[in-house]
Structure formats: C-alpha cells, structure tokens
Amino acid sequence: MSLTLEQVQRIAHLARIEISETEARTTQSHLNGIFQLIEQMQAVDTTGVEPMAHAQDLSQRLRDDVVTEEDRRAAYQAVAPETEAGLYLVPKVIE
C-alpha cells in the first residue's frame, strides 16, 4: 500500500492540520515508510481472534448521577486564548 499526495492532503484536512504541498511530500514519504512497517500485520490470519481494545477486560464503572465538580469556570477560562463574559470566543460561525 502506498499513499498518494492527494490522500495525505485529505487526511491532513480530516485532522484539521494545514499542510503545504512541500510538507505533504515529505510527510507522504515518511508515512509510506511507516505503513511499510505496519503492513507486516496483513500477513497474519486473525480470523476468530477477539479484538483487544484494552489491557483489562473490565466494563466501565458507573457512578451516581450527582454533581461532583465545583464551579471553577474562572480558573479554567484564565488559560483560554480569548474569552468574554464567561464564553469562549471564536470566529463567527453563523452569518
């Protein structure tokens, strides 16, 4: 398998990472090297093998549906790039 330049650009867009054509070319060669390594997996017949998503086969714990966090909005927003009146500011989304 080998990724085309267009595929690299499409993946970068899906990941929301701006990429120039020069960067895309370097990335393409690096990714293809990595996928050559990854391809070794395809030689293995894994029919009937249960996929292992996690190191411990446990089901997720549930907790009571009660408030456990205190209001720390000011502290959390202090590290935001731009806020106003307790809201996060981003470029206009709806015209």
Place this chain on the structure above:
Amino acid sequence: MIDASLKQLSQALAAKQISSVELTQLFLDRIERLNPTLNAFVTVDPEISLKMARAADARIAAGTAGPLTGIPIAQKDIFCAEGWRTTCGSKMLANFVSPYDATVIRKMEAEAGLVSLGKTNMDEFAMGSSNETSFFGPVRNPWDISRVPGGSSGGSAAAVAARLAPAATGTDTGGSIRQPAALCNLTGLKPTYGVVSRYGMIAFASSLDQGGPMAASAEDCALLLNTMAGFDERDSTSLDRPREDYARDLEKPLAGLKIGLPKEFFGEGCDAAVMAAVRAAIAEYEKLGATTVEVSLPNSHLSVPAYYVIAPAEASSNLSRFDGVRYGFRAEDYGNLDDMYMKSRAQGFGAEVKRRILIGTYVLSHGYYDAYYLQAQRIRRLIANDFVEAFKQCDVIMGPTSPSTAFKLGEKAADPVQMYLSDIYTIAVSLAGLPGMSVPCGFAGGLPVGLQLIGNYFGEAQLLNVAHRYQQATDWHRRRPEGMA
C-alpha cells in the same frame, strides 16, 4: 547526600541531620549549575519548591510526616500541576499554567509530602524515543552529552542520572520509562495498566499510558510506587484493588525463581555487547538461585506494527482537543473557525506529533478501520495471549530493554521507522498491559545497558524483589557518570 537513597534521605530528615529546605536547595543549586548542559528541566520554580519544603519541615517537626515527606522529586512535564507551567514538551502548551493537579501530583505532594523540584523535558506529547521531538530542545545524556537520554521520559532520566533530583516520575506508553532508564543507568518501573491514575496525565494513547517511578534503585522505586499507586474514581480505567505495600517482598530470597527467556528477545536485532551484559546478568541470577527456561512470544515481532496503528489512532482522537479554543496555542492570523483550527494545529504541533495524528486519522477513517485498527487490536490479543502462555512456565520474563545503548543526537531523528524500532522489546509488554522494569546490568563501550524484567499482571512487588536482590549482589546501579559532580 546527593547520592543517598530515598531511605537514607528519609532517615536523615527524620533525625534532623538535614532539613527539607536544605535538601531542596542542594538539588536546586545542582539544577542551576548542570541543567544548562543537560536541558533536563523545562521549568524550575524555586519559590514553589521551597514553600513545599517548608511545609514538609513543619510536618516533620509536628510528627505527622510520612516516609517520603521532605524528599525532592522531579516531575515529568506530562503531569498537570496546579500553578506550574505544564507543557508536555509542546509549543501547543508552552504557556499553559495548569489550573489543577494530576492525581499523581496530589498524592505525591499533598499526601506524601514530596517536594517537586520542577518539570522535566520530554518528547512532545510523549511521542519519541530520544527526547529530540521536544519543543524545548533535546536533552543530553549525562553519560555522554553527544548522545540522547532516550525517551519520552528523557528529562526525568537525565535529571536522576546526573543527580539533579534523587528520583523522578515518568510515563510509559510503549517504553518511555524503561528505555530512558536503560540508556541512563536507572531503575524504572512501568506498573500494570490501571495501577497508577491517569487523571491529569496528559493523554497520548489512553489504553496504554501508565505512570511510574524512575530512580537509582528498586528500593527507591518501591517507596515511590507506594505513593503513586491506588484507585482513583476520576480515572475510568483505574483499578479498584486493595492497597499494597510494594516494598513488602524486597528481601525475599530468589531461590527457586523461574526466569523465562523469550527466544525472540535473544536472536538477531540486538547489539552483541548489550546482549553480553544481559546474559551476564542472567548468569548472576542463576548464582542467586534462579533457574531459566526458554519461552516463546511468537507474535512479538508484530508488536511494533500493531502499536503504530493503535497508539496513533488513540492519539489522533485524544489530541483533537487541542484546537486553539479552550486552552493552548492559537495562531495569530486566521480566517474562519476551520482555518483557526487548521493553522493553530499546524503551528502548535511538531513534525512527529503531526505524523502520528495523520496515521491515526487514516487508520480510523472509513474503509480502512477493519484492515488496520481492528487487525491491530486482534494482533494485540495474540501478543497478550503469548504472555499468558509464557507465564505458565515461569515467574518473570527477562531480556534486553533496548537493542542498543544510547545513540548519538541526530542519528535516528530523520528516519521515524529506525526510531520506532528502538522500542522493539518494550512495546509488547505495553500492549499486553503487563508490568515491566529496566534495571542497570552493565556497560557497553562506556554506556549503560538495561535488563528488562517483565512480570505477570499485578506482579510489581515481585519484580521489585527480583530487581532488589540483584542490586544487592551487583553495583551497576550505583555507578555515576563522570563530569556531573
């Protein structure tokens, strides 16, 4: 004092031979003097550290101290610590001052009374095996400053090796505690997945990430793990198990111990001098009463390929939170919202992090999920099953931690695949979720070699015992690099 064990420091503090403030200042002075050469710490804040030291001295005076109260420690900059800049080695978080404490930090500082000396350098978002992907520049190996300390916990490893700190925290996703410990002559332990809380530990690959101690000896690691481990309801994968004293079995004799030697770890692919040191260590274990048995991990050669699907897949999801909205870097100039995301992420992440996000995005995308992600998870199961079979024949598994000693800065930086293969012996353990250690076992060309010990699930106390008995019979772990006085 700078070479003292944690137990010795604890005794000196309890006997009032030294105060925590004096001890903390001693290490802060060493950081000031040696860090410009090593670049092991990215943030030091003597005011905060000395304040913690004064509080520790007050606890000691009041008789409410725990065994590690007042002892200084270096914290990997992946752990959020309130009031400390917490960067994860990235431009994305270069100005992020954490508004809260990771559970590990809270347990170590507030409960155990350890004194944080600062935050240590690391590969960006823990993605690397040489500490060269850090936004803050590479860390240098105290054993040879033209060489890498390993990664991703390279700053923690260099700091402890040069005695800028008596011990440090690290995290390990595919080998990030064990490999730098091996390259810097330290003892490092990656616990069973779920033993140490991940709350406040900046996520890379959530099904693999695990925090653990890095120190001069197994005894030090046991004492540190006692403070780090424990159930945490804030981590959904934290394991609710009874409290353990990880130092309880340190002195147990090793007579009758059965050591499994995977034939796949003793074949080609490892430097001869590294292999010689590992074999000599196993001979030493036989002198201590252990016996060896050949075991097989037939799918271990697939661990690197499977890991480079699973870890990037999880990373691409975890790192989607860095969008320039709620925290972290935002680009200066941008058009619409999408453009703001794209530019902030393009400028805020380094090359290796972007590569892994792209791999992860691809393997999770429509049409490729089954061929890559599901196939990798099935291989993960085969790898974990190999260990289950092997542990039917032995108590612990041993082999090299890393196929080579510390390599030169820049040597592998241009070739991601070569860099990934630095972790061929550690990754299988991470995929299975087992505990693993690296223990100093000799030198090759003047550079440290690490012996990897792999335990069964929740076998930390046994691993520490096996390492400790070896360290009573050898002095490799006491060797210190020259020129770091």
